Amino acid sequence: MAEEVASARIARSESAFWHLMKRLFRNKAAVFGLVIIMLMFLCAIAAPLIATHDYAKQDLPSMLQSPSRAHLFGTDEFGRDIFSRVIYGSRVSLKVGFLAVGISLFAGLLLGSIAGYYGRILDSAICALVDIALAFPMTLLAIAIIAILGPGLFNVCLAIALSSWGSFARITRGQFLSLKSQEFIEAAKILGYSDLRIILRHILPNSLAPLVVLTTLEVPKAIIVEATLSFLGLGIQPPLPSWGSIMSSGRSFLFDAPWITVFPGLMIILIVMGFNLFGDALRDTLDPRLRN
Amino acid sequence: MSEILLQLQDLRVYFSATSGTFGKKQYIRAVDGIDLEVKAGEVLGLVGESGCGKSTLGRAIVRLVEALGESKVYYRGIDVLSFDKRQLKEFRKKAQMVFQDPFGSLNPRLTVGDTIEEVLIVHERSIKLERKHKVEKLMDAVGLAKHFRNRYPHELSGGQRQRVVIARALAIDPEFLICDEPVSALDVSIRAQIINLFEELQKRFNLTYLFISHDMSVVRHISTRVAVMYLGKIVEIAETDTLFDTPLHPYTQALLEAIPDVLEDRDIRRRILEGDVPSPLHPPEGCRFHPRCFMAKERCSIEEPPLIKKGINHFVACHYA
Numbered sequence: 001m002a003e004e005v006a007s008a009r010i011a012r013s014e015s016a017f018w019h020l021m022k023r024l025f026r027n028k029a030a031v032f033g034l035v036i037i038m039l040m041f042l043c044a045i046a047a048p049l050i051a052t053h054d055y056a057k058q059d060l061p062s063m064l065q066s067p068s069r070a071h072l073f074g075t076d077e078f079g080r081d082i083f084s085r086v087i088y089g090s091r092v093s094l095k096v097g098f099l100a101v102g103i104s105l106f107a108g109l110l111l112g113s114i115a116g117y118y119g120r121i122l123d124s125a126i127c128a129l130v131d132i133a134l135a136f137p138m139t140l141l142a143i144a145i146i147a148i149l150g151p152g153l154f155n156v157c158l159a160i161a162l163s164s165w166g167s168f169a170r171i172t173r174g175q176f177l178s179l180k181s182q183e184f185i186e187a188a189k190i191l192g193y194s195d196l197r198i199i200l201r202h203i204l205p206n207s208l209a210p211l212v213v214l215t216t217l218e219v220p221k222a223i224i225v226e227a228t229l230s231f232l233g234l235g236i237q238p239p240l241p242s243w244g245s246i247m248s249s250g251r252s253f254l255f256d257a258p259w260i261t262v263f264p265g266l267m268i269i270l271i272v273m274g275f276n277l278f279g280d281a282l283r284d285t286l287d288p289r290l291r292n
Numbered sequence: 293m294s295e296i297l298l299q300l301q302d303l304r305v306y307f308s309a310t311s312g313t314f315g316k317k318q319y320i321r322a323v324d325g326i327d328l329e330v331k332a333g334e335v336l337g338l339v340g341e342s343g344c345g346k347s348t349l350g351r352a353i354v355r356l357v358e359a360l361g362e363s364k365v366y367y368r369g370i371d372v373l374s375f376d377k378r379q380l381k382e383f384r385k386k387a388q389m390v391f392q393d394p395f396g397s398l399n400p401r402l403t404v405g406d407t408i409e410e411v412l413i414v415h416e417r418s419i420k421l422e423r424k425h426k427v428e429k430l431m432d433a434v435g436l437a438k439h440f441r442n443r444y445p446h447e448l449s450g451g452q453r454q455r456v457v458i459a460r461a462l463a464i465d466p467e468f469l470i471c472d473e474p475v476s477a478l479d480v481s482i483r484a485q486i487i488n489l490f491e492e493l494q495k496r497f498n499l500t501y502l503f504i505s506h507d508m509s510v511v512r513h514i515s516t517r518v519a520v521m522y523l524g525k526i527v528e529i530a531e532t533d534t535l536f537d538t539p540l541h542p543y544t545q546a547l548l549e550a551i552p553d554v555l556e557d558r559d560i561r562r563r564i565l566e567g568d569v570p571s572p573l574h575p576p577e578g579c580r581f582h583p584r585c586f587m588a589k590e591r592c593s594i595e596e597p598p599l600i601k602k603g604i605n606h607f608v609a610c611h612y613a
Contacts (some may be wrong), residue, residue: 183397187457190354190389191411191464192381201410205401 023285030281036274045089053081055088056239064257071097074259085241086264092242094269096157097219103161105215108168113199115169116176126169133166142225146234157233160222171214175207175232209286216279222273227268243268297468297500298330298353305345305352309573320572322348323359324524327599330468335494335501337515337532339508339547341569345524346504347392350470352385353502355380385415387407388461392473394453398445404431404456405441411463430459433496435489445537451482458489462497470502475510487514508551512536517605520544523580524572526599530606540608542585579611587612 024030043050052072059079067074075080115126133141138160147161179185180203188198228233228245238245243264250260303326306319322345330336340346351427352359355372359365365372365441375383391397405427412423428438434455445453445597448481454474461469471490475483491514494501505511511518512532519529520543528541539545546565565584570576576583599609 183391183393184399186351186356187358187389187391187397187460188399190384191414191460192384193410193414197414201402202399206399 024281027281027285029277030285031138033274033277033279033281036270037278040090040094040271040274043087044094047087047091051084051087053084055080055084055241057081062092064253066257067259073263074257076246076257076260077253082246082260082263085246086243086267089241089243089246089264090267090271092153092230092236092240093223093268094158096153096236097223097275098223099154100157100164100226101159101218103157104165104218105168105211107161107165108170109172109204109211111165112169112172113204115175115198116173117180117195117203123173127173130166130169133163134170136163138163138221139228140185142229143234146229150205151229151234151237152209153234153236153240156226156229159229160225163225164218164221167218168211171210172207175210175250176203179206213279213283213286216275216282220275220279223268223271223275285286295332296329296370296501297332297368298328299364299366299369300326300328300353301366302327303349303365304360305348305354305363305435306360318573319525321524321575322572323352324572324575326521326524326526328519328526328529330502332467332499332500333498334516335503335514337511337518338502338504338521339506339511339518340521342506343569343572344521346506346521346570347472349521350389350472350502351502353470354384354389356389368540374534385464386466387468387470388466388473389470389472390454390457390461393477394457395445395449397457398453399447403442403444404436404448407445407456408459408463411460415464421544426463430463433462433493434459435485449482450478451486454478454486455489458493462493465497466499468500468502470504472504473506474503476505476507483510490514508547519546523569523575525580525609526579527609528607529599530603534606536604538603540602540606541581541610542587545579579609 036227057080061079062071062075063077063079065071065075066078071081071083073086075081076085082217111126111129115123141163142156144158145162146155149155149158185198185202188202193202226235226242226246227244230242231248233245233248234247236242246264247261250264254261302322303323305323306321309318309320310457320548326349326447328336338346338349348357351357351362353365353372355375359373363373364402367387372383372564373530402410408427408430409423412418412426427441431438431440436455436459440448440452440456445456448456458474474490475486478486487510490501490503495500501514503511503514515532517530518532518535519526520535520541521527522543528535528539528544535544536548540547543565567584569582570583576593578594579585579588579592579597582588585592589612595611597609597611599607602608
């Protein structure tokens, strides 16, 4: 009881943000997810230090070797070290994940804000656009866009962003609609504030929570789509290693050299699980109905 | 007497309530033809049940909701409804609004100081030090201690929040304040403090209030004149004492009898209004109050009574008053 009172007092004196962080870190799944994400970032940043071999160096005499002390994850059909390729592959996945979601977040915020704030014909037009974008399966749309733009890291990001901005726009619009009728927005209007000021300073900061959650849940989706595109040869081009392309190259040796496919596959599972666990926990923490 | 600050002529606000794309066009007549004058320096109380359109009336004056075409709102003789964006911004420096819900009317992400200072940033070309000084002066005027400057709204009580809202409204030196049920959401003990604050500020800054409330005792305390609204129309308007001593409209009488009174004899049977306010989608024919009126006669359901002068500054819309 005394402890409860004490913790309540502390919570009040702290800012809401730290209070939230504390609740988040009490959630084991969130911590687990965050640890995975951190490890992946570490891999990507410190790739040259962690990798045991040059990821692109071919060593034909030692091709298709099973995992050993020299090659932790084995080698592929050109004798390249899978471990090093997988480590470097985390760079591609994280880059694509964040760049693609970054672009779609920006586009979604912009269009969602306009639709939610100004309403009427702009709203109808943007909503129709969102409906169209969301009606396509993400992967299929991305393939179609890559077919037009051509492969490459940035084009992959653009393709993913073009097929996923719709959900950001929709959430933003919803947030704007519910906040627009709040009295502090009406007060801001009467006080003569400009639309830009009302949107940027009064509505946006109050609508970020669900967008943060959506971001953490969209990043793994983007990573999967990138892996899919690379698997199909439409994404990252060799010799740059992407988990999807490594898996693709290993598919003809699936029975003779399964390690080529298994390790990058495990990494994809791990990173997606990390983001999803963290995103889910974040959503639960931010949802006031689940607070206790 | 004193100058007329605000004049409403046939103010109408209808909300479209069409169901579905091909549904029948319907309108909620929230405010349905109101003529009203607010004199400079007075406190005009506006009372009525929930849903009678009193808040919409306030919002229409500052153009938060748009009035119908033939409506006129004159502020110092100038037509507010014809203002463009720039003129509207100038007008809103003169007319401000205090809202009912002190929890919803402050941005939860801004501190008290930031909330008040933002008004100054938008409307004045002043340096930071001047603004800081003015924020402190405003906080002092509404009775907030200096250390609340860095507090967030969720750390404040309802009364303190309402003080912040008032300080924010006063920051652009308005001359006319629309108070939309400013004390209804507050505890009874805090209510008196805020009412006193409103009175004090009115004298100090020479303000004019349109004070919207459903609480008769609050309105009696603060108003110099009172208008009673029922279903989008004004049914009676008079000086405060006149209205409370000799109410003429049966609706006003019923409202006054509904005020609890500790000194009253238990034996007196109150006339309690039966039923709800009819839907503003389909207001009753004739006098809008006739379905609930204890004096209603046949004429009331056919002919709509106009607002007629019945005494000095006393107007009533009833055939039999």
